[in-house]
Amino acid sequence: xxxGYTLGLKSEVTSDLKKEVIAFANSEGGNIYIGITDDxxxxxxxxxxxxxxRISNMIRDGIKPDLSSYISVELVEKEGFLLIKVAVxxxxxxxxxxxxxxxxxxxxxxxLGVTSAPATExxxxxxxxxxxGTAFDKSRSLNQxxxxxxxxxxxxxxxxxxxxxxxxxxxxxxxxxxxxxxALLLSDQCEHSIKCAVYEGTGKTKFKARQEFFGSILxxxxxxxxxxxxxxxxNSTLExxxxxxxxxxxxxxxxxxxxxxxxxxxxxYSGSTLVNIFSDRIEFVSIGGLVGGITMTxxxxxxxxxxxxxxxNIFYRLELIESYxxxxxxxxxxxxxxxxxxxxxxxxxxxVAVLPNRNKTGGVQFDSKLSHEDNVLRxxxxxxxxxxxxVEALLSCSQYPAIGALNNLLAQQKIVKVGSARATxxxxxD
Numbered sequence: 001x002x003x004g005y006t007l008g009l010k011s012e013v014t015s016d017l018k019k020e021v022i023a024f025a026n027s028e029g030g031n032i033y034i035g036i037t038d039d040x041x042x043x044x045x046x047x048x049x050x051x052x053x054r055i056s057n058m059i060r061d062g063i064k065p066d067l068s069s070y071i072s073v074e075l076v077e078k079e080g081f082l083l084i085k086v087a088v089x090x091x092x093x094x095x096x097x098x099x100x101x102x103x104x105x106x107x108x109x110x111x112l113g114v115t116s117a118p119a120t121e122x123x124x125x126x127x128x129x130x131x132x133g134t135a136f137d138k139s140r141s142l143n144q145x146x147x148x149x150x151x152x153x154x155x156x157x158x159x160x161x162x163x164x165x166x167x168x169x170x171x172x173x174x175x176x177x178x179x180x181x182x183a184l185l186l187s188d189q190c191e192h193s194i195k196c197a198v199y200e201g202t203g204k205t206k207f208k209a210r211q212e213f214f215g216s217i218l219x220x221x222x223x224x225x226x227x228x229x230x231x232x233x234x235n236s237t238l239e240x241x242x243x244x245x246x247x248x249x250x251x252x253x254x255x256x257x258x259x260x261x262x263x264x265x266x267x268x269y270s271g272s273t274l275v276n277i278f279s280d281r282i283e284f285v286s287i288g289g290l291v292g293g294i295t296m297t298x299x300x301x302x303x304x305x306x307x308x309x310x311x312x313n314i315f316y317r318l319e320l321i322e323s324y325x326x327x328x329x330x331x332x333x334x335x336x337x338x339x340x341x342x343x344x345x346x347x348x349x350x351x352v353a354v355l356p357n358r359n360k361t362g363g364v365q366f367d368s369k370l371s372h373e374d375n376v377l378r379x380x381x382x383x384x385x386x387x388x389x390x391v392e393a394l395l396s397c398s399q400y401p402a403i404g405a406l407n408n409l410l411a412q413q414k415i416v417k418v419g420s421a422r423a424t425x426x427x428x429x430d
Contacts, residue, residue: 001040003114006030011037013051017086018062018098023109023116024088025067025096026127030111033076035083044081052084062100065093065176093176094127095119102144103128136267137182137308138171146179146187150216158318170317171310182310185217185267192217192267194224196275198231204276212272217262217311221320224275228254231277235359235393246389248357249282250334253342256327257353259320261286263312269349280360284353290346299328299344331355337422339387359393366394372405377414377428385418385425 003009007030008020017032024030034055035045045051052073060068070089075082101107108119108127119127124142132139148162155162167173172183184190194213200206213223232254234245261273266288274285290296291305306312315321331342331353340356364379372395379394380386391402406426409415418425 001033001036003038005111005113008032008116009036009038009040010034011043012045013054013058013084015058015062017055018058019109019116021059021067021071021086021088022063022096022098023111025063025070025091026094026109026119027090027111029088029090032086032088033083034086035081042079042081042083045084048075048082048084055084055086062098063096064099065091065096065178067091067096092131094131095124103140103142135307135309137180137185137310139181140174140178141181141184143184143189143191144179146183146189148183148186148216149188150219151186151188154216154218154318160317170314180310181267182308182314185311186314188215190214190216190220191270192220193272194220194262194275195272196224196227196277198277200279202278202280221258221262225255225258228258228275228277228282233359246359246392248359249355250358253331253334253355254282256331257282257284257342257355259315260284260327260353261351263315263321264288264291264307264351266307266349280357282355282357284355286351286353287349289348289351296344296346302326302329328353337387337389337424339383339385339390339425358389364394366396372401373408373412373414376405376409380415380426380428385427387425 001007001009006024006028008024010017010020010032011034013034017034020032024032034051036042052075055073059071060066070091072087074085074087076085077083095103095108097103097107103124105118105121105124108124109116110119110123121142128139128142152162160166164173167183172180172186174180185192195210196213197210198208200208211227213220213227229251232247232249232251234247258275261275261284265273265286269287271287273287274283276283276285288307290299291307294303294305312321321327328344335341335356335358338356338358340358342356343354345352345354364382366375367378370378375394376386376391379390383390388399388402388406391406392399395402395405406415410417413429415426416429418427
């Protein structure tokens with residue numbers, strides 16, 4: 001006998017036998033004979049019954065997931081020598097690993113030629129995908145040493161239990177007792193991040209500030225929202241005796257766009273979720289395009305198909321998202337009284353939501369040498385149509401001076417009013 005890809009020889013039972021068994025189970029299976037030296041010399045096994053029991057215990061206690069059903073340990077006789085044959089089938093729940101090492105290269109072995117060698121992280125991920133399917137949040141996490149300090153606090157504030165039984169119900173722990181990638185995302189050890197950048201002007205040539213947020217995606221969500229809110233400037237107007245603050249971006253639109261980037265991104269990619277803040281817009285860049293089979297037309301009609309169903313379900317239980325695909329429609333509705341609308345740009349490996357700054361009037365600047373009415377006409381010539389809010393932003397005034405300027409132009413028949421209530425717009429007269 002000579003050792004090969006599907007044949008292993010060992011002179012005696014040692015703890016290294018577990019590595020050999022794991023390597024065969026993670027590869028194409030094979031047989032291990034105990035009582036034969038590396039060069040094929042028969043030496044036999046003393047106290048065969050005791051050693052066979054020892055092997056069975058080693059495999060049962062030292063290897064995970066349970067491999068017992070795919071291994072047989074039997075006594076064979078060859079040329080008068082008693083040998084032990086360990087027959088190993090290729091396992092269906094790869095990667096198999098040493099119980100005390102976990103799904104790390106130090107605990108996972110594969111067969112390479114005539115030797116058993118540690119697997120690479122990439123090959124471990126591929127085995128998980130093959131066994132668990134392609135859904136990231138349902139697959140077993142490579143890191144099983146997870147803590148949930150922030151998630152525990154967040155769930156407690158939401159009056160939801162986060163004990164082990166609840167984690168199983170939420171599918172953060174699978175039926176074999178492994179943490180899933182959904183648990184990894186909620187854990188303090190989450191490997192992904194959100195990067196926020198504030199730029200000067202409308203391009204990316206000059207940074208004003210930047211921040212990267214780590215930890216549980218629940219923590220990243222809160223930290224990023226607070227950071228964006230700090231950069232959501234207020235435009236104050238007077239309505240009678242009352243001052244009204246009108247933020248650059250609707251709070252609901254920011255919240256919904258941020259949640260979409262977290263819940264629906266493709267976590268198979270290691271890159272960060274991006275939030276880019278410019279003077280005239282915010283861009284939320286989520287890694288991963290639309291879920292297969294879903295088009296932008298479907299999205300605009302309210303069709304919803306989550307890429308990360310476990311995460312989406314948890315965020316729904318935490319009352320962070322709705323169960324139906326209403327997020328994008330509500331973002332658009334929050335801009336109902338604005339001329340510029342949010343835009344959504346799907347790509348092969350990205351999805352970008354762009355929120356326009358409601359208090360920006362494009363390239364038109366107020367000219368103090370001109371009357372309010374002439375400034376409004378200049379803006380109309382530039383933009384084609386405007387709202388009362390656009391006029392307030394241009395003139396840096398409250399509601400009533402803006403309405404006065406618009407009414408004067410209406411009386412002079414220089415502009416035309418279109419629509420009603422919040423949908424009211426103004427265009428140049430023919």
